[in-house]
Amino acid sequence: MLHGSNLIGNKTSAAGSETLRAFSTVTGDFLPGNFTxxxxAEALEALAKARAAFAVYKKTTPEERAHFLDTIADEIAALGTDLIxxxxxxxxxxxxxxxxxxGRTTGQLRMFAALLREGSWVEAVIDTALPDRKPLPRADIRKVAQPLGPVLVFAASNFPFAFSTAGGDTxxxxxxxxxxxxxxxxxxxGTNELMAGAIQRAAQKCGMPDGVFSSLIGEGSTLGQMLAKHPDVKAIGFTGSYRAGMALYKASANDRKAPIPVYAEMSSINPVLVLPExxxxxxxxxxxQLSASITLGAGQFCTNPGLLFVLENSTTDLLVQKLADLLKAAPEATMLNKTICGSYNSGIEKLLALQGVRALVQRRDAANEYAATATLFEVAADTFIANPDLQEEVFGPSSLIIRCSSVHQLNEAVSSMHGQLTGTVMGTDTDVAVFAETIDLLTDRVGRLVFNGVPTGVEVGQAMVHGGPFPATTDSRSTSVGxxxxxxxxxxxxxxxxxxxxLPDALKDANPLGIxxxxxxxxxxxxxxxxxAMQTAKA
Structure with a gap:
């Protein structure tokens, strides 16, 4: 039974009079449950608790935090069918x-638990003292990574588990x-409440400080901005639209006495190079391959292949026609919410209105007003290069083919692109050798380079990078997955x-953590x- 309250540390709270309800694109109506x-005052209480909790939580051992993460995973698994x-x-x-x-969500929690137990992620570095060094002695200097402070996380719409309440940022x-x-x-x-409850129970079972986790309900433009500007927040994790992400980024830079890092994943159209051979x-x-990737999950992935670069040859028309036929045959799919569905439709209309754009697969009237059908467009490379509006993300099962007449034009088109999360190369070994310059240009603009696969599907592991140059993210040096x-x-x-x-345990002479x-x-x-001693002996 859902209670519709905010979770502020170890307690639930519903002091306000205004409520929200979750709308279902499946039923076309609001679901049961009012969420306060x-x-x-509740937001300030959550912030004060987080600030107080940090003083205690930052001193917990890696094993204590690892056990906490494992327990969260156990509590999420125990939610069973109610959550699904x-x-x-x-x-x-x-x-x-x-x-x-x-499974991915519980898996990444356990991955971070394992990372804590292994320990080398803190990058402990020790330069021992050299008192006899000439002309000046060296002090004993030691470095280690330490936590920033309370983090504000904005739950994402398209991944209700893996990028939301208990997702990768959290x-x-x-x-x-x-x-x-x-x-x-x-x-x-409702999903948030169930997941937040799992984290709250885990915190209590593990004896974590009150305020180590809170979940608040409200509109992003009001509650989100208020939290983002508060001095107790020391970093922000966000996945969502370019508009909302940039509003948070600007607030952190302009509306605070002390700017903080904002890790916002915002907009990516994930180019694919289809090379000639x-x-x-x-x-x-x-x-x-491309049809399946474009339509996967109604195209509601930040790694959806939204740009397809083709170099004109004898089979280009065959490839394009086959892709169009497959997308025409793809069934309509229910979208996540009314806003995303409306944005998808308006994005298509805006794209169609741009000069030089030709529709190959147009939107069909869907029986369900919250469903999306696949669309495919094409444009000449010179038009794409001249018009930055063609790089605006259409979030849904849609893609734009860029027809290039020469290698020079292909390189120019790739060079004109904004930053992206991913770039994909469809090519033989010969293609990869011949188009090395083009691939280098693509690499400069992406966070992950995929060869002969599709960008949809992000493995949670040690080597994964899910980030990229602006506007894919606000900081290309970071990743939100892995x-x-x-x-x-x-x-x-x-x-x-x-x-x-x-000294922190990670820097003590005896290395009690064994890292x-x-x-x-x-x-x-x-x-x-x-x-x-070993270094002295070698010397």
Whole structure:
């Protein structure tokens, strides 16, 4: 039974008089349950609790935080069918997709738990003192990553589990030692409550400080902006639209006395290069791969292939026609919410109104007004290069083909692109060798380069980068997926001639955590005295 309250640390609270309801694109109506919008006093209480919790939580051991993350994963798994059924109604996503996403969410929590236990992510570096060095002695200098402070996380619409309440931003921030305040997404309020409850129960079971996690309900333009500007918030994680992401980014830079990092994933159209020999040999296979990727999840992925670059050859028309036929045959699909559906339709109309754009597969009238049908457009490369509006994201099952008449024009078109999360190369070994310059140009504009696959599908692992140059994200040096996501919420701290008892465990001579450290430029798990002795012996 949903209670519709805000979660402020260990308590529930519903002091306000205004409420929200979750709308279902499946039923075309509002779902049961009123969710109380957080008052300013409740938001300030959550912030004060997070600030107080940070003083305690940042000093927890890696094992204590790892156990907390594992327990959150256990609590999410224990939600069972209640979670899946509610989320299906709120998002229109099918059961199997949600079961997979639930597994991904618990999996990434456990991945960060394992990362904490392994420990080398803190990048502990020790340069021991050299008192006899001439002309000047060297002090004992030690460096380690330490948590920033309370993190504000904005839940995403298209991944109700993996990028929302208990998703990657929350998991990585908690792993880093930062309390988290989640601003619930208004499209899946029931899902948020269930997931937030799981985190709250885990925090209580593990004896975490009151305020290590809170979840607040409200509109982004009011509650979100108020939280983003508050001095107790030390970093922000966001996945959503360019407009909302930039509003947060500007607020953090202009409306605060002390700017903070804003890790916003905003807009990406994920270009695909279909190179000539690949097109000639496998045009039908390539078309099938692209069609499946474009329509996956009604195209509501930040890695949806929205730009297809083709270099004119004897099979270009065959490839384009095959792709068009497959997209025409693709069934309509229910979209996540009314706003996304409306934006998809208006984005198509805007694209069609641009000079030089030709529709190959046009939107069909859907029986369900909240469903989307696939669309495909094409434009000449010179038109694409001249008009930046052709790079605006159409969030849904849509793609734009860029026809290039020469290698020079292809390179110019790729060079004109904004930053992207992904870039894909469909090419044979010969293609990759011949078009090395083009691929280099693409690499400069993306965070992940895919060869002979599709960009949809982001593996949660050690090597994954889910980020990219602006406007894909606000910081191309970061990733929101994978082990390195934890680095967004820490900062390097240096200790010079610090007494042993005051050093963090990761920097103590004895290495009580048993982690890999760099001591005088040598990686080792050993204690400082042994490392120094071995280096002296070698010298």
């Amino acid at each position: 919008i957080a008052t300013e 059924e509610r989320t299906m109604q709120e998002t229109g996503l099918p059961q199997q997709r949600l079961l997979g996403e639930q 998991a990585s921030a908690l792993a880093a030692g930062c309390p988290v305040i989640v601003k619930a997404h208004t499209s899946h309020l 690949k097109s000639e040999q496998e045009w039908d296979t390539v078309a099938a 082990a390195d996501a934890i680095k967004r919420f820490v900062r390097p701290v240096c200790y010079q001639d610090c007494p042993q008892e005051h 890999m450290r760099k001591i005088n430029s040598v990686l080792t798990r050993g204690p400082v005295d042994l490392a120094v």
